[in-house]
Amino acid sequence: MREVAVIGVGLHKWGELWDMSIRDILVTAAVAALKDAGVDHVDSMFLGCMSSGLFSGQEHLASVMADYLDLTPAPATRVESACASGGLAVRLGWMEVASGLSDIVLVGGVEKMTDVSGTEATFALSTAADTEYEGYQGVTFPGLYAMMARAHMNRYGTTLEQLSQVSVKNHANGALNPYAQYPFPVTLETVMNSTMVAEPLRLLHCSPITDGAAALVLCPAELARKSFREHPLVVITGSGHATDTIALHSRADLTTIKAAEVAAKRAYEMAGIGPDDIDFAEVHDCFTIAEIMTTEALGFFAPGQGGPAAENGETSREGSKPINTSGGLKAKGHPVGATGVAQIIELVLQLRGEAGKRQLKEPRRGLAQNMGGSGGSSLVHILEKR
């Protein structure tokens, strides 16, 4: 397997984009990535999207991508793993380059979520859970994560203040990200008094509905060293993918996310490092409890210590383990198919030293953890500056 570099990244301002279609935002991000990389062709494409069928009435989306980028007849593959679809597209793009099958691969992620009603969007998102045993009974995602939050609070004493502090931190970071949907700070008081959604989770513990796309260009590290020297070299050194039961009620333990644990173990083994070697991470904070649980599952903090770590500032930009410097899903937005790709972009920008006002001090290694459903799938990638 060849070492794989990320040579281009492309984003646009996320939000409620009434004047753009799903193909518009996808093309915008992809063209930005191709331009950033300085390439004029690709050998193959991968696209992460959860449900362009239910959200946009358009399947066959990878062919739409190839067509509207004028990149036909290059192969184009859409992958789906609910909200981990973007991370999955990254993994397959990595696999195609690592295997030697292709040299230049474009990886995109997209979701256009605001062209349907709120009820329709809630239904579309609920299809990431077990439709027959969860969805049909009326459970939606805030409810599923609320149950996980209650279990975590019960076992470890995690507090509402700790859940809320994650939101405060991520909004503070997002305020420094020009592409974020909600680029403004919030106070602890505002979070704790926001509208109740699913007890104990309030509105500002939940990530939003977002229109957005993100894209990367990958190539062999050897080729990047020779031909793409405009940016510092950033390589993917670990990739892990794991599944778990689709339904929450089938899990042995509600207080951890096993798919994230297993995916992380695989990524660490491939990279030959451990959690202590990671300088910073983007994790899947679809709800603030998820950030606490994933920072534990990734081995950054012991079980039950994710909440105190958030409260003590350890996960802030100035802390020992900065988490979600981009603003996370909470403040940057969560266009579900794009999220996993955008997480990698934040790692690349930080490792290149191009993260602007939210730049960390010379990080060398970053990790991205993307999650599908209530943890039915997870992708973990480790990126390093060479």
Add this chain to the structure above:
Amino acid sequence: MREVAVIGVGLHKWGELWDMSIRDILVTAAVAALKDAGVDHVDSMFLGCMSSGLFSGQEHLASVMADYLDLTPAPATRVESACASGGLAVRLGWMEVASGLSDIVLVGGVEKMTDVSGTEATFALSTAADTEYEGYQGVTFPGLYAMMARAHMNRYGTTLEQLSQVSVKNHANGALNPYAQYPFPVTLETVMNSTMVAEPLRLLHCSPITDGAAALVLCPAELARKSFREHPLVVITGSGHATDTIALHSRADLTTIKAAEVAAKRAYEMAGIGPDDIDFAEVHDCFTIAEIMTTEALGFFAPGQGGPAAENGETSREGSKPINTSGGLKAKGHPVGATGVAQIIELVLQLRGEAGKRQLKEPRRGLAQNMGGSGGSSLVHILEKR
């Protein structure tokens, strides 16, 4: 890249399966494939499905697959390229084994299409076309293929009898396939007098709506030689994937399917052979005109000669180039995400000599061509008996 063998195949009887859910049929086919291979674990899974969101209200389907097969935490990836989703899953499974990343890979395809109304099914299928420029204008797939048929008839003098003869042949083959949805013969007269759908295409020129799944087990050929010797060795020697414009009106030529041409060229190059070396093929006869056009695009017949070849019996089981010995999409059924996987199964059964009453005489090389939309994507695989 390592050579990849198909060591297990699994199917079930396709049709309108009111008493089974999408997970039931998927698990049935997958368990059959695992049993046929004689394996008790897998390293990774791929699943082709076009629109479990619109048809079944269930996304995140690869995690459903891993969960209900009790194969978590193994990685599971769902891929989508409209009606070519199954072929795409085969390609990615092949890539994962060929690259050395995994040894034992399960590849599934599924679609449960009869749990929604006919109108909803027609809408779901229309999302394989360009929603904004075709779907919103009321064009559905019979209409798109009818336009291609008219263009082909106009340029080459292809006749309605020739279109109909494809249906007669495929039903004759399907009558010998115990898993086919419509296992009965039809006469030329019946086809030509069937209900008009989109002029010139009548009901018996069109493939049906089907509930069905299919599954394969792949491993390195070297491992198959050592450890899986129950069946004759069948290997994948060529894989090609190509895209074209999503909308039919953007094509330079309506009388050929360029994505199939390009995908075939790539597969032939990888296998080091040409169309004359192929003993038999499964092609994507979603409408009978598609079989005529794809047999030309694959290089089996010169442009315009696909119709006469069907009429002259060249594509029958006794002809020089047997096409769709399984019954094709027409008679076997067309559960869109499963079709591309089931095509490979027919090749494997014929190459093993396990095709029962429809068995060809000692074929050595078979080709499968799977298509998305009106040709916006295509996958071609070549399998050989070692």
